[in-house]
Amino acid sequence: LPRDFKVVAEGQPVRILGAWIGNGVNQVAIWKPTVEKIRKNLERWGRRKPTMYGRKLIVGMEIGGRTQYLARVQSMPAGVEAELKKMIADFVWEGAGRPLVRADTLCQTVEEGGL
Secondary structure, three states, X not given: OOOOOOOOOOOOOEEXXXXXXOOOOOHHHHHHHHHHHHHHHXXXXXXXXXXXXXXXXXXXXXXXXXXXXHXXXXXXXXXXHHHHHHHHHHXXXXXXXXXXXXXXXXXXXXXXOOO
């Protein structure tokens, strides 16, 4: 084998095209840096007191933008998905944790009172 050829141990991930590949890899650990980056960025955005519409856009940019590719090629563990959903609720509802408006209303167009 060439000197620069690396064989990784069982359970050690290798990054290939943005995905972490390997046997016995801890999937939650792979998502941890992404989740922490999202958490820090949402905290920073929250200090600027965005409007409700601004919060919707920020969630799309931060969470949607940072997770879409990795979720597609790597899949997202259920625990990570639950954590992100809680972060979204806390951010959008400013810590209230649950919607202050019914879900069917939120799904309407802006003109009809939704987001």
